[in-house]
Amino acid sequence: MAAIDGLPPLRDVIARHGLEPRKSLGQNFLLDLNLTQKIALTGGPLDNSTVLEVGPGPGGLTRALLANGAQKVVAIERDSRCLPALAEIAEHYPGRLDIIEGDALKVDFAAIAGGQTIKIIANLPYNVGTQLLVNWLLTEPWPPYFQSLTLMFQKEVGQRIVALPGSSAYGRLGVLAGWRTESRIAFDVPPQAFTPPPKVTSSVVHLIPRKTPYSCEAKALSMVTQAAFGQRRKMLRQSLKSLGGEPLLSACGIDPQRRAETLEIKEFCDLANAVEQMSAP
Numbered sequence: 001m002a003a004i005d006g007l008p009p010l011r012d013v014i015a016r017h018g019l020e021p022r023k024s025l026g027q028n029f030l031l032d033l034n035l036t037q038k039i040a041l042t043g044g045p046l047d048n049s050t051v052l053e054v055g056p057g058p059g060g061l062t063r064a065l066l067a068n069g070a071q072k073v074v075a076i077e078r079d080s081r082c083l084p085a086l087a088e089i090a091e092h093y094p095g096r097l098d099i100i101e102g103d104a105l106k107v108d109f110a111a112i113a114g115g116q117t118i119k120i121i122a123n124l125p126y127n128v129g130t131q132l133l134v135n136w137l138l139t140e141p142w143p144p145y146f147q148s149l150t151l152m153f154q155k156e157v158g159q160r161i162v163a164l165p166g167s168s169a170y171g172r173l174g175v176l177a178g179w180r181t182e183s184r185i186a187f188d189v190p191p192q193a194f195t196p197p198p199k200v201t202s203s204v205v206h207l208i209p210r211k212t213p214y215s216c217e218a219k220a221l222s223m224v225t226q227a228a229f230g231q232r233r234k235m236l237r238q239s240l241k242s243l244g245g246e247p248l249l250s251a252c253g254i255d256p257q258r259r260a261e262t263l264e265i266k267e268f269c270d271l272a273n274a275v276e277q278m279s280a281p
């Protein structure tokens, strides 16, 4: 990294600021310049982009984003210990890095974007990564304020995000992601790339919002998928009983004996629309 931006190596930064990684904050840091650069550029060149980063930590990915041309990075970090290290990066790139101390689960990302179209790029803390993704996927209005999401997950979660109907990884996450985005696993990252290494392999997932997803209400779809996959081995007439059971399924032309993992995304949207209609006053 020093060769690219003239800032000290990350290992020195971590030692100087006493940033011992904390498991409770999902802290697995990336210190390899080639890798942070690869993540930064997964969705194409960054020139003139505004990037929102969750969990910059000591700033490895943040530095790659700035060194590779992001016009502005807004980084949200919960661990106050990291702020002095991030302030040094901000000083090195005047006016290009804003740091917000806080919990990304409580932050209003649309307000931060402030009407600009932004890219969200993050090596997410694993303990909140899935919840953050679901929040972004359920954003209203759609198309959303972000142009793309480039996010690190445990490999198994990445596979659930891109899963297709009929596969064992297909579930609520795959339906929500497939409904509103085109998603792909960009590449895998081995445990040894992180400090400290996690137990499992990770994957960088890239998601691009669809401009016109099937029309349906996000909350209703979320509810239907939660019920259907909550009892994924049961037939839909049983798992969706509380939402309307057989009459609901018949209204959508879906065999009540099918199981959740056989349903196409369009069929989940039809169910969500029917649930909305049935509950309308």
Ligand code: SAM
Pocket (backbone or CB within 6 Å): 025, 026, 027, 028, 029, 030, 031, 054, 055, 056, 057, 058, 059, 060, 061, 062, 076, 077, 078, 079, 082, 102, 103, 104, 105, 123, 124, 125, 126, 128
């Ligand atoms: N981006 C850095 C890197 O790639 O080396 C650090 C990534 S580390 C996996 C996750 C980071 O997210 C940590 O710095 C951690 O403190 C931060 N974090 C954890 N929970 C958070 C939350 N709820 N909101 C914001 N940041 C959080």
